Amino acid sequence: MTFVVAEDCIKCKHTDCVEVCPVDCFYEGPNFLVIHPDECIDCALCEPECPVDAIYSEDELPDDQSVFLELNAELAEVWPNITEIKPAPPDAEEWAGKPNKLQYLER
Numbered sequence: 001m002t003f004v005v006a007e008d009c010i011k012c013k014h015t016d017c018v019e020v021c022p023v024d025c026f027y028e029g030p031n032f033l034v035i036h037p038d039e040c041i042d043c044a045l046c047e048p049e050c051p052v053d054a055i056y057s058e059d060e061l062p063d064d065q066s067v068f069l070e071l072n073a074e075l076a077e078v079w080p081n082i083t084e085i086k087p088a089p090p091d092a093e094e095w096a097g098k099p100n101k102l103q104y105l106e107r
Helices: 016-020 067-076
Strands: 003-005 026-028 033-035 055-057
Touching: 003 033, 003 067, 033 067
Parallel strands: none
Antiparallel strands: 003 055, 026 033
């Protein structure tokens, strides 16, 4: 099983989760983070660190977020690994909790 970064991360991209990951399985895109499913050890340390609640256990991923399981796997193969916390985008708070953000995902 793996953890999955879902839609709420898009345009928020807080990196608090990255700092607690013991296996460095986070990958960073322009406005979104993903978890590599083959590297995640299911430790659950990242989930409570996300200030916008964008990380889910695979078995608790809401049905309307299921596309993100595949997106995490796909994008983790092409995006660079991130291992240290970075500042969130300046407008992150404006995007927190907004629905239908998949259209804004930058690859």
